[in-house]
Amino acid sequence: MRVLVVPNTANAAAVSSSVELVTWLSAQGYEPVLSRDDAQSAGLADFGVPPTEIGEPTLVVALGGDGTIIKAVHVLGEAEVPILGVNLGRLGFLSGAAGEDMRRAVETALAGEARVERRATIQIELAMDGRSVGTYRALNEVFLGRGASGRVIAVELSVNGRSLIRYGGDGIVVATPTGSTAYALSAGGPIVSPGIRGLLVVPVAPHTIAARPLVVESGDVIEVTLPDPGRSDACLVVDGDMAPCRNRIERVTVKQGEHDVLLVKLGGRDFYDVVAEEFFRC
Numbered sequence: 001m002r003v004l005v006v007p008n009t010a011n012a013a014a015v016s017s018s019v020e021l022v023t024w025l026s027a028q029g030y031e032p033v034l035s036r037d038d039a040q041s042a043g044l045a046d047f048g049v050p051p052t053e054i055g056e057p058t059l060v061v062a063l064g065g066d067g068t069i070i071k072a073v074h075v076l077g078e079a080e081v082p083i084l085g086v087n088l089g090r091l092g093f094l095s096g097a098a099g100e101d102m103r104r105a106v107e108t109a110l111a112g113e114a115r116v117e118r119r120a121t122i123q124i125e126l127a128m129d130g131r132s133v134g135t136y137r138a139l140n141e142v143f144l145g146r147g148a149s150g151r152v153i154a155v156e157l158s159v160n161g162r163s164l165i166r167y168g169g170d171g172i173v174v175a176t177p178t179g180s181t182a183y184a185l186s187a188g189g190p191i192v193s194p195g196i197r198g199l200l201v202v203p204v205a206p207h208t209i210a211a212r213p214l215v216v217e218s219g220d221v222i223e224v225t226l227p228d229p230g231r232s233d234a235c236l237v238v239d240g241d242m243a244p245c246r247n248r249i250e251r252v253t254v255k256q257g258e259h260d261v262l263l264v265k266l267g268g269r270d271f272y273d274v275v276a277e278e279f280f281r282c
Helices: 012-027 036-041 066-076 099-110 271-280
Strands: 002-007 031-035 059-064 082-087 115-119 122-128 131-138 141-146 153-159 162-169 171-175 198-204 214-217 222-225 234-238 249-256 261-265
Touching: 002 012, 002 036, 002 066, 012 031, 012 059, 012 099, 031 036, 059 066, 059 099, 066 082, 082 099, 122 141, 122 171, 122 234, 131 141, 131 234, 141 153, 141 249, 153 171, 153 198, 162 198, 171 222, 234 249
Parallel strands: 002 031, 002 059, 059 082, 082 261
Antiparallel strands: 115 261, 122 131, 122 249, 141 171, 141 234, 153 162, 153 222, 171 198, 198 214, 222 249
16 A cells, blocks of 8 residues: 655654654555655655656655645645644644654554544636636635735625625635635634535735625635736735746636545544634633
8 A cells, every 4th residue: 555655844853754654664565655856855765756656545644734734735636535644843733643643643544443534625727818827726725915016906806706895905815614724814714614615705904894704605606806907916825835926817716626635633632622722722
């Protein structure tokens, strides 16, 4: 069975744990692999494979924090493969196990004895110069906001073809329930249970009190346009990574993705335990 290991290569503990995990998996008869770049950075070049050869492993183990889990989602693509996050970073909101429990957690996950949560994704289509220039996928959110000039942008929001509001501000976030505890929360959006099938739309620093956070149904299609050429210097950020923004963005279309992300959880805290401990504690 193939196991994809995704470490945070900037975290020494994650790199050390990846070497330990690969050694142990090999001794147990599994086939551990890393993306070629991660393998080089972790000193595990013999286990590196190009992205096109990752395929659909039995399990993905992300060693780091929440950012490493998001990295694993993008390395994996649309394959619905269980991802076990082992927290070796600062924030482990999405993680399924602590660093000291890594080996036991991997054994439990490989034995099929762990709980698996389905998390919705979003699909984003970007249009420039009258044509579609890219499609992206996110676990947390997409942010359309002011670009290099730092000027306020003008945003028009539509849902299912119905224009709702036009406003000036820093931009707009569209997030999944999983992403409700990330940028959307910082922008004033609500915390939403990951079991809810819907999307959040959160204005960022709008220059009007009329622009409020909105929760839409899972089948709704969100469209954001930049109607004022004089206030359209904007860039797109998908799960923290900026998309190319050399040309003027005309339209961003967002809808729920067809494929979910599967997160492995080993007992312990549920969503409300994590919310109470990470956000509501005094």
